[in-house]
Amino acid sequence: MTRTPRRRPALPAPDLPRAQDLAASTARPVAAGAHDGLLLDGVDLSGVDATDARFLGCWLRDCRAGEVVLTGARFVDCRLSALVATELTARASSWRECELEQPRVGVLSAPGAVLERVALTGGRVDFADLRSSELTDVTFTGCDLRDVDAAGARWTRVRFEDCRLGALELSGARLSAVDVSTSEVEAVSGLDGLRGLVVDEVQLLRLAPLLAAHLGIVVVD
Template sequence: MPKKPAGRPAPVAPDLPTDEDDLQRSPAPPAAGGAHDGELFGDDLDLSGVDARDARFLGCVLRPGRADGLDLTGARIVDSRLATLAATQTRWRSSTWRDTELRECRVGALDLSSASWTRVAVRGGRFDFVDLRGAELTDVTFEDVDLRDVDAAGARLTRVQFTGCRLGHLDVHTATLSAVDLSGSELEGVSGVGDLRGAVVSQVQLTRLAPLFAAHLGVRVR
């Protein structure tokens, strides 16, 4: 029997109150190794330079405004939301995210190398450089996001959809893709076209990528 298609990403709906202000407002930034349950880290907190490595967040909302250098390395974020976060660079590598939403965040350089995302939605915002090397993304949606440069070399992407996004440059060298839908976004450049197997592109995108496919296959076009 033929293998069933992987399908679209599962919907993302963090288990949070309708009114975020019903959460307990945290008087202090998150701490390294800390456990945070049902807390609101609001715009009265500047999370710039905060070390929250290996912290645990369950049912939390982080909307701090500034968060330059916020370190979430090894953190676990479940049923949570990050909103209106602004940073020149952040370190979130080897972190685990599940049933979580990022909304209208603006980050210069985002390190998500070796991270694990399951049922995550990124809605709006801008990311100048996203490092996804060695990361694993399953049931992830990007909606109306400005992504200037995405390095997904060696990553594993399953049911990942880009809708209404601008993708400036996408590197998929040695990546494993399954049901990765790029067709609903603007795609300007790709590295590693030979590893695009498992991706869905539009007719316009295919036309633009044709010279890269030809070069990869060693085909001369006159």
């Protein structure tokens, strides 16, 4: 058993002004639009297509949506609070120095997304498609993530703290210091992608039968 020091992810530090210093807006984001220094409070985002849009120093608070498209969108120094969406499509989007608080999302489709110095706190995502995503210095705290597909992902210094993880798919993933040791993990598949995963001893014992089967080890009574 290899024991290594835990490297905690760097915490994001969004350069956000106070809410009262942002420009309050009820305008819905648009594709390829530049959205800078805005406070979107309670805006209905249902049906919004913000493909390739840019968000710099923005705060989206208490926004609701059925389906919203953020494919290729870029978020820098942003905060999203209490976002509720049935389906959020964020393929190939990028997020840097951002905070997401208490999101409630049915389906998060974000294959190829890039997250750097991002913190997610609380909330629930029923299905998260994070295939081929790149996460660096990302923290999940108190999140309920029912089904996570991270096949082919590249994650570095990612920490799940006091989270609930349902099915976690890691086929072909490349992990470095990805810590789930303080979270509840119900099922893991894709054992070829486990290298770099940090678990506690109880979690290791739960993984033992899968590891044995993967390696062709026969266990007898």
